[in-house]
Amino acid sequence: LALIVPRAGEAYLIDATPDLRDQLAMIQDSARAPRGAVDRDPLDGVLLTHAHIGHYSGLVFFGFEAIHTRELPVFCTPRMAAFLRSNGPWSQLVALGNIVLREVHDGAPFVLGREVEVTPVAVAHRDELSDTVGFLLRGPRARVLYVPDTDGWEAWPRPVREVLSGVDVAILDGTFYSAGEVPGRDPSSIPHPLIPATMDLLEPLVREGRLRVYLTHLNHTNPALDPDSSERARIESRGFRVLEEGQQFEL
Ligand SMILES: [Zn+2]
Ligand SMILES: [Zn+2]
Numbered sequence: 001l002a003l004i005v006p007r008a009g010e011a012y013l014i015d016a017t018p019d020l021r022d023q024l025a026m027i028q029d030s031a032r033a034p035r036g037a038v039d040r041d042p043l044d045g046v047l048l049t050h051a052h053i054g055h056y057s058g059l060v061f062f063g064f065e066a067i068h069t070r071e072l073p074v075f076c077t078p079r080m081a082a083f084l085r086s087n088g089p090w091s092q093l094v095a096l097g098n099i100v101l102r103e104v105h106d107g108a109p110f111v112l113g114r115e116v117e118v119t120p121v122a123v124a125h126r127d128e129l130s131d132t133v134g135f136l137l138r139g140p141r142a143r144v145l146y147v148p149d150t151d152g153w154e155a156w157p158r159p160v161r162e163v164l165s166g167v168d169v170a171i172l173d174g175t176f177y178s179a180g181e182v183p184g185r186d187p188s189s190i191p192h193p194l195i196p197a198t199m200d201l202l203e204p205l206v207r208e209g210r211l212r213v214y215l216t217h218l219n220h221t222n223p224a225l226d227p228d229s230s231e232r233a234r235i236e237s238r239g240f241r242v243l244e245e246g247q248q249f250e251l
Contacts (some may be wrong), residue, residue, distance in 0.1 A: 003111025010044040020058030045073040051130035080130040124155035139251025147219040151191040174215025181221040206239040214243040
């Protein structure tokens, strides 16, 4: 995800994926204050949800061998920051000043681009190397909650419907449609809310027009990736959507 604040001329990346180069190219294409294609200063900051491959490993491209950024702010929890500070190759980014770690805390808002308030939201997830957060983005007109990766909603300390109160758009974990999608893996070792369970939980809010839900983080085994699948049709008939690359939301 990217957060682009045209009035401030700022662009932030939320989660640095292994496809970081594509992420930067997409941001440069869509930002109204684009920077050059080869630039040591491609972003105003990066926000990280947690230390799983799809969410932080792209940070390597900011290092000495590649972009070699100068003091790029990286917003993350203290536990995530400690992990980056004390393990290579991430520790080299810190030591060389490629990135500067900015510790943020569950429930404590901070402002980006002068007008977007960002609140980290603690997320229940298997936390091997770091803890996990989502981000609530509050602009002048709308609130977007981004929770791409979590264990089942029942694992949350607060009911997720309570967390969603006042949220206009929720971009949520849609990893699996059904249990046992991945051959040879024990589903209980990689828990995620199954898409039908997410719809059961949130359909009343969606039907009432109080919430729009976009599913993301779909595993390659998820049949709903196929726009012509019956699973996709079921999702859409219940008022939910699968997030598309390049899709934009006005804050
Ligand atoms: Zn994860
Ligand atoms: Zn993930």
